[in-house]
Amino acid sequence: MxxxxxxxxxxxxxxxxxxxxxxxxxxxxxxxxxxxxxxxxxxxxxxxxxxxxxxxxxxxxxxxxxxxxxxxxxxxxxxxxxxxxxxxxxxxxxTDGWITSLAVLLGWALLFAALVDLRTFLLPDVITLGLIPAGLAVSYGLGGLDELVWATLGAIAGYVILAGIGLLYRLLRGREGLGMGDAKLLAAGGAWCGLLALPWIVAIGAGLTLFGVAIASLFGTRLSRDLALPFGPGLAAGVFFGFLLARSPLAAG
Ligand SMILES: [Zn+2]
Incomplete structure (x- = not known):
């Protein structure tokens, strides 16, 4: 009720x-x-x-x-x-019960970060870093120590993967490709959804970003290899859907 x-x-x-x-x-x-x-x-x-x-x-x-x-x-x-x-x-x-409130609050926090990223090409630390301890606490609250371990591994791996790719890109191309904000956001995704959800989060994020590029080109944005496009909004959506996939009774069935 x-x-x-x-x-x-x-x-x-x-x-x-x-x-x-x-x-x-x-x-x-x-x-x-x-x-x-x-x-x-x-x-x-x-x-x-x-x-x-x-x-x-x-x-x-x-x-x-x-x-x-x-x-x-x-x-x-x-x-x-x-x-x-x-x-x-x-x-x-x-989702059901208290998880609904958690999912919606997570989604709104991610929406704010995505909107800032669209405008400024920066993800606000207050959201990306703030969501990491929040996600660890939620994982512990929902699944005890077991899930806290998966969430911690997810946060570490999420950061290392994207920060590593960003560093590699900078070394090879001599300019910024992936921002550290994206790495912090994927760390938050790992904290909320667990290590095993990371591939889903990245796949959804990449898919939506490409979809966004396709839409933008329909509206006349010229595509080139130097086109700057924020990965944050797609990644943020990936984290939200990753949490729903991990916590929805529909997905568990
Ligand atoms: Zn006016």
């Missing part, structure tokens, strides 16, 4: 969480700007009314523009809001 109420609460709160996370990701690392990042127009500075703040719908209703000056609304606003809703709905459908 409590779990059902919590499920409803998570889904009902998700559009507003998404709106806040997107605004915060846009202001990061200047938290003082979080409120301004969503509550006023970028073009004319007009304070937005309550209807213009309704997540997703306000964007569609206004066709992505300010009603006074026509300045475009930041594209990631509806994307972040819609993603936050999908995270809550997926978490509720795929």
């Amino acid at each position: 409590i779990a059902a109420i919590l499920d409803i609460f998570l889904v009902a709160a998700s559009p507003f969480v998404g709106s806040f996370l997107t605004a915060a990701s846009r202001a990061w690392p200047d938290w003082n700007r979080v409120v301004a990042a969503r509550s006023s127009c970028d073009g004319c500075g007009r304070t937005l009314g309550p209807l213009e703040l309704v997540p997703v719908f306000s964007f569609l209703f206004q066709r992505g523009k300010c009603r006074s000056c026509g300045t475009g609304i930041w594209t990631l606003h509806p994307v972040g809001e819609a993603a936050a809703i999908m995270i809550a709905v997926t978490g509720v459908l795929a």
